Amino acid sequence: MPELADLEIDQEKRLLLVLERDEDAFAPYGTVFGTDEYQLVALYDFREIVRWARYLRPWAILMEVAQEGVPVWDALESLKSMRATRDYPVIVCSEAEEGGQAISMGAVGFVRKPIDVGEMMEIVGRLER
Numbered sequence: 001m002p003e004l005a006d007l008e009i010d011q012e013k014r015l016l017l018v019l020e021r022d023e024d025a026f027a028p029y030g031t032v033f034g035t036d037e038y039q040l041v042a043l044y045d046f047r048e049i050v051r052w053a054r055y056l057r058p059w060a061i062l063m064e065v066a067q068e069g070v071p072v073w074d075a076l077e078s079l080k081s082m083r084a085t086r087d088y089p090v091i092v093c094s095e096a097e098e099g100g101q102a103i104s105m106g107a108v109g110f111v112r113k114p115i116d117v118g119e120m121m122e123i124v125g126r127l128e129r
Contacts, residue, residue: 009056013039017056019049019063019075029062032117046075053085060089060127064113066096073105080106089127091120 009015016038020026026042033040043052046063053061061079065072076092079085091109092102099110109123 007041007056010039013037014059015039015041015056017041017043017049017052017058017061019043019046019061019072021064021070025064028115032115032120046070046072049075050078050082050085053079053088054082058088060091060108060124062091062093064094065092065098065102066094073101076102076105076107091123093120 014037016029016033018026018029018040020029020042022044023042026040026044029040041052041056041058043049049061049063063072063076065076076090079088079090086106089108090102090106091111092098092107093111093113093115094102095113097112099112102110108127111120111123
């Protein structure tokens with residue numbers, strides 16, 4: 001994983017910070033957002049999400065919360081409780097049925113995995129309005 005200072009951010013694209021469990025789980029996001037409109041930044045350590053969000057100031061954050069033995073819900077709670085990060089839209093992507101909890105904790109949307117491109121783009125479309 002690159003360090004923050006090493007990242008080259010394209011100001012012409014919408015930056016999506018993607019919190020996933022590993023590189024294999026990250027791969028489908030490239031398919032969904034494989035256009036010139038988005039820049040994806042992968043993050044695999046939930047403990048770093050607030051720091052990366054504060055530094056990168058993403059257009060939106062996509063995050064997997066069902067990581068065995070990892071309190072990723074705490075990461076969502078931290079994002080939504082801090083003034084510097086609470087306004088970033090978070091879309092929760094998970095294999096588990098956790099949409100209700102995600103929305104109640106401040107997420108703007110929930111997409112069940114495997115990711116349905118149409119469903120994801122419908123949620124992203126709401127952010128563009």
